[in-house]
Amino acid sequence: MTDHPLFETRGLGVTYPGRGRRDAPVHALREVDLTWAEGEVLGLVGASGSGKSTLGRTLTGLREPSHGTLLFGGEELTGRRDRTFRRQVQMVFQDPYQSLNPRRTVGSQVMEGLDIHGIGASEEERVTLAVTAMERCGLAPADRYWHRYPHELSGGQRQRVVIAAAVVLGPRALICDEPVSALDVSIRSQVLGLLAELRRTEGISLLFITHDVGLAWALCERVAVLHQGSVAEYGDTEQVLGSPRHPYTRELLAAAPAPPVRR
Numbered sequence: 001m002t003d004h005p006l007f008e009t010r011g012l013g014v015t016y017p018g019r020g021r022r023d024a025p026v027h028a029l030r031e032v033d034l035t036w037a038e039g040e041v042l043g044l045v046g047a048s049g050s051g052k053s054t055l056g057r058t059l060t061g062l063r064e065p066s067h068g069t070l071l072f073g074g075e076e077l078t079g080r081r082d083r084t085f086r087r088q089v090q091m092v093f094q095d096p097y098q099s100l101n102p103r104r105t106v107g108s109q110v111m112e113g114l115d116i117h118g119i120g121a122s123e124e125e126r127v128t129l130a131v132t133a134m135e136r137c138g139l140a141p142a143d144r145y146w147h148r149y150p151h152e153l154s155g156g157q158r159q160r161v162v163i164a165a166a167v168v169l170g171p172r173a174l175i176c177d178e179p180v181s182a183l184d185v186s187i188r189s190q191v192l193g194l195l196a197e198l199r200r201t202e203g204i205s206l207l208f209i210t211h212d213v214g215l216a217w218a219l220c221e222r223v224a225v226l227h228q229g230s231v232a233e234y235g236d237t238e239q240v241l242g243s244p245r246h247p248y249t250r251e252l253l254a255a256a257p258a259p260p261v262r263r
């Protein structure tokens with residue numbers, strides 16, 4: 001732990017060039033000032049196109065800011081992220097197929113990061129770490145899943161493999177971009193429960209990107225509402241979603257399919 005926030009953005013902006021030659025550039029993020037504290041579950045909510053994924057990808061280094069400053073543990077991040085950062089900050093995407101290789105077994109995919117980062121003194125130790133992470137993520141006993149391919153698993157199990165492949169590296173932060181939107185409604189709460197538990201037991205900070213204000217309300221301590229690339233409102237979840245001040249936040253809450261429930 002440091003005294004610095006895990007991540008901090010100051011005046012962060014991301015502009016994409018227009019898709020066609022005649023198209024105007026898209027200002028996906030404008031002047032975003034946010035703080036994500038170590039150990040915190042921070043929600044990023046907003047409608048489709050509000051810039052949520054762009055912000056998540058910019059934090060991980062998949063996209064470079066066009067302007068502004070991005071700090072990690074108080075240090076400015078520029079250019080290619082180093083190996084330590086890539087180990088400490090992991091992403092979980094909406095569609096586990098996007099993250100998994102269909103031609104490789106579950107065990108080899110959970111092991112892959114350990115090989116890349118040179119973790120574990122021997123193959124045996126790496127296998128033990130992978131088995132522990134899989135079982136920690138609800139894939140127990142691990143040998144039941146180890147030799148299977150992604151298509152042989154359910155959507156929820158695939159997402160657990162993705163989470164296990166991140167957790168095995170001992171990350172500080174998980175950036176979860178709509179992690180349950182592609183899953184069957186009946187198993188969403190199990191995967192959300194796993195993420196909440198990882199935060200509680202391992203102290204992993206969570207950034208929870210969602211268009212679903214109800215989920216943010218249930219899971220997050222603080223929430224930032226993004227509207228057309230800008231932060232409309234930001235603060236404690238109770239305050240932002242319980243007594244919204246910005247008309248856009250009220251609109252999002254009014255459009256929620258069920259009244260949000262605080263967990």
Ligand SMILES: Nc1ncnc2c1ncn2[C@@H]1O[C@H](COP(=O)(O)OP(=O)(O)OP(=O)(O)O)[C@@H](O)[C@H]1O
Pocket residue numbers: 016017018019026027028046047048049050051052053054055211
């Ligand atoms: N690679 C790209 N090139 C050009 N424009 C892009 C690119 N990626 C995203 N955009 C545009 O940037 C804006 C923000 O997109 P982003 O995907 O970050 O929003 P989002 O809130 O995550 O939306 P969704 O919930 O639909 O994923 C949108 O107008 C989108 O069309």
